[in-house]
Amino acid sequence: MQKIEFIIDQHLKEMTEHRTDTLSIACYETTIVQNVHRHIPLHWHDELQFVAVLQGTALFHINDQKMILSKGDGIFINSGIMHMAEDHGVSENCIYLCLNLSPHVIMPSDLYIKYVHPYVTATNLPFLYIERANAWGEQILDAVARIRKELVHQVPFYEVNVASAVLNMWKLLIINGYSLEHDPSEMSRNNRMKDMLQWINLNYADPIKLEDIAKAGQLSRSETCRYFKQILKTTPMQYVIEYRIQRSIELLQLSELSITQIAYEVGFNSTSYYINQFRKTMNSTPLRFRRELNKREKEHNSLNYCS
Known part of the structure; x- marks a missing residue:
């Protein structure tokens, strides 16, 4: 599924429903310059987002910071964080996988308060750069690609495979991420x-x-x-x-x-x-x-x- 445009409301909130028939998860292959605006416009959403760059280089604007992502690397963008993306460089178009998921699908409700909510609401975690050179980063980026395949082919029990991959990704993220702050x-x-x-x-x-x-x-x-x-x-x-x-x-x-x-x-x-x-x-x-x-x-x- 190639995503070339999306609706943003007057609050800059993206209105796309990121889900399959059974999961509040979606994964898109995005070519930045094919968007109707020729870049990904400024927006935010309640979902968490994982990006894995497949080709070229992207420049992400996240709150007041800029992050250059090259082929092979990626980024985690937290819920409610304003961001946009544009091509960086002239040699080739940037293509990346974009995994969006509701925070509530990561863990059962009795574990959500302890292991998800503090990270979703942390003020010092608007994003986290994910380097393939790090073992934990490589595992997360590979998991994004596996989830993409599972959602496309939907073989029997694909939902279980996706849920398992998401849970492992989140564990890797919170173990290797920042200490939490709420300012x-x-x-x-x-x-x-x-x-x-x-x-x-x-x-x-x-x-x-x-x-x-x-x-x-x-x-x-x-x-x-x-x-x-x-x-x-x-x-x-x-x-x-x-x-x-x-x-x-x-x-x-x-x-x-x-x-x-x-x-x-x-x-x-x-x-x-x-x-x-x-x-x-x-x-x-x-x-x-x-x-x-x-x-x-x-x-x-x-x-x-x-x-």
């Missing part, structure tokens, strides 16, 4: 950031000022700029522009609106300014991008028809 100030910072992003996502089509964003996070203007610089490596107003462009991509793909209509629909008050900003972000004009989307859609439908 109320860090939790507050993350919640303020989510509040500001949620406000932008609800009001992006209207005129927006820095004061509006700061008010949503109950911060001063300077503190708001500092939050965005530290966590997203951009300014609040630049994030607004980039978010408007990402929303315009959905309209380019799913509607027959003109470029001018789309520009005003997502909050730009000038078609030329929209086209200019789109070109800077996507290295293409909106019209050319729409034509490429339509071409890819026709090719995809043609392949499905032939098969």
Whole structure:
């Protein structure tokens, strides 16, 4: 299963239901540049995520940190953590396996409180880099690949095999991971950031000022700029522009609106300014991008028809 796009709500929460018919687990093979946005946009989800890179190099943005993942290595991303991914380098497209699972499927409920909940809620464990060079890291990354095969082929008792592999992965992670911390100030910072992003996502089509964003996070203007610089490596107003462009991509793909209509629909008050900003972000004009989307859609439908 190739995952090329997903729905993100106004809170930046991914709405995909990550599960099979019987398990709250899903594993996707993801080629970053095949996503409709040409990168994996900023989002978060309740599920835990394990990534194993199969080809190329990816740059993950996780809260206020960046992590470069090369072929063979991977990463664990905790529940509720904001993250995005993009290709890193020009030699080849990055492909990775992405395993998403509900924390509650790891262990029975009587063990969940002791062995899962403290790690899911820890403020010092937003992610954990998984190196194949480490024996425990190699075992976790190999387990992701085995789970992928089990979910694809679904031979008899595959659910038991998946559950066993997940349990062993988690044991390896918590034995080799960090000591746990629960910092109320860090939790507050993350919640303020989510509040500001949620406000932008609800009001992006209207005129927006820095004061509006700061008010949503109950911060001063300077503190708001500092939050965005530290966590997203951009300014609040630049994030607004980039978010408007990402929303315009959905309209380019799913509607027959003109470029001018789309520009005003997502909050730009000038078609030329929209086209200019789109070109800077996507290295293409909106019209050319729409034509490429339509071409890819026709090719995809043609392949499905032939098969």
